[in-house]
Each structure stands twice: as C-alpha cells, then as structure tokens.
Amino acid sequence: MKRTPRKPLQGLKIVVTRPRDQAAEMIAQLEKLGAEAVSIPAIRIRPIRPNPELDRAMSKLDKYLYLVFTSRNGVEIFFEELKQKGRDRRALRHLKVACIGPATAQALKLQGVKCGIQPRSFVAEALLAAFPRDLKGQRVLLPRAKEAREVLPAGLRGRGAKVDVIPVYESVPMRPAPRVPQDTDIVIFTSGSTVINFIGKVKIPKKTRIAVIGPITKAEVEKRGRKADIVAEKFTAQGLVNAIKKYIAATGAVAGNPGGKRA
Missing domain, CATH: 3.40.50.10090 (Rossmann fold)
Structure with missing residues (x-):
C-alpha cells in the first residue's frame, strides 16, 4: 500500500x-x-473617526499631485471615506498613485485604481527611491497608520515636496x-x-x-x-x-x- x-x-x-x-x-x-x-x-485595526484632517484633504484633492498608500488598510479606509462623501475613483484621475507591496496594489485594483509607482522591494526606502529627485512644490497626500516610520515623508520633504501625512487607522492591542x-x-x-x-x-x-x-x-x-x-x-x-x-x-x-x- x-x-x-x-x-x-x-x-x-x-x-x-x-x-x-x-x-x-x-x-x-x-x-x-x-x-x-x-x-x-x-492587534485589531481601528479606523480613526471622526477624522477632520482627512475630511480637509478630501475636500482639496485637486491640490495634490501624488497619492501614496503604504498598506491595504490605508487603501480600504481611504476609499470607504471617499464613498461616504458621495465620491469615487474619478476624484483621483489627476493623481499619480504610489504604493508599497502587492497586497496594497491589489486593494487599489479592487477600487479600479492602478498603482503607477510600485518598487520591487516592499519597504519605504524603496518607494522613496522610485520618486523623482526633484519634487519642489509638489503636494503629496499620504493616508497611513497612526504608528509608522518617518522615512518616507521625511525623504519626500527632503526632495522639496509638501507632504500631508494623515493617520487614518491605528493598531489596537x-x-x-x-x-x-x-x-x-x-x-x-x-x-x-x-x-x-x-x-x-x-x-x-x-x-x-x-x-x-x-x-x-x-x-x-x-x-x-x-x-x-x-x-x-x-x-x-x-x-x-x-x-x-x-x-x-x-x-x-x-x-x-x-x-x-x-x-
């Protein structure tokens, strides 16, 4: 046998x-x-609500050139809030979308949005390297976890970008x-x-x-x-x-x- x-x-x-x-x-x-x-x-993931910072950012999406996601959680919560405001992916048509990792890219794809800037290595340092060296005066929206490293926003600001970091969720023990x-x-x-x-x-x-x-x-x-x-x-x-x-x-x-x- x-x-x-x-x-x-x-x-x-x-x-x-x-x-x-x-x-x-x-x-x-x-x-x-x-x-x-x-x-x-x-942990469990808890969206930050109410979130006046995110409300303000969403009311002026036309002012941004880049939209950056570092996790699936950030994508899901951002689009949930966008939907609550009666808007959809069309509000993001003018934006260059960047993300870290295939799970984040897949979450964007499910929303009908393509991640245009995606490094092969799935860390903030690699995503930073994928951006142009000169970002002077360009606005970046970064919805992310409340607890996160400063490598990416600090690096983008170092290249001249104006970065709005918006915590949209937190990890709760x-x-x-x-x-x-x-x-x-x-x-x-x-x-x-x-x-x-x-x-x-x-x-x-x-x-x-x-x-x-x-x-x-x-x-x-x-x-x-x-x-x-x-x-x-x-x-x-x-x-x-x-x-x-x-x-x-x-x-x-x-x-x-x-x-x-x-x-």
Missing part, C-alpha cells in the same frame, strides 16, 4: 498574529502544507492579552505593530522559532531581545510561508521534539 507523502510543514503548530480578518489566506496556505495554523491576533500554547513551533509576525503589541506582553516559549516578513519587522523583534529565526526574502505573506517551508526543509527543526528535529 502506498504511503501518503509527508507534507512540508506536517506536525508543526504555527501561530499567526495578523489581525483576524487578514489572516485567513495565510492560514489556508499553512494548512495546505500540513501545519496546524492557529490565529492569535496581536487585543484585550485580554492572548496566550501562546507551549507546544507552538513557530510564531509569525507580519508587521512591526504586531511585534510591538505581542512580544513583551505575551509569553512566547524560548524554544519557539520566530518568523518575520522582512527586515523592519526583524529589527522590532531583535529590539525586544528575541531572535528572528526565519526572515522572508520576498516581503509578502506568500514569501514568508515559502521562507518557513525552506527553513524546515533545511533544518527539520521544530520546538516540540528532542533535538529540535521532526520525528
């Missing part, structure tokens, strides 16, 4: 800390590879603080905000490996005294799943077995 081939992540318990409404696709990918994927959200099962093999972090609201507030077993979506998230993990064992080469959810698969194939390592090897 033929034995069923062992799946690449079979026997692993992997905790996904993304907000619950954004975790389904990653969980499905992990389960397809044989893992037991557990959703333990570190889950209450009560979640618990990580002791037999967890890997905990996944997909953003700096998930790290900030998880490590130090939630006990992660020392033997548990940590997987992160990219260098910014890795830095947040290390800042808190833990090691990022697995770092995605491509900074996407699929890239992170692939990195976990590659790590396990190379090491066979899991937390729950003696010697850290799969049985």
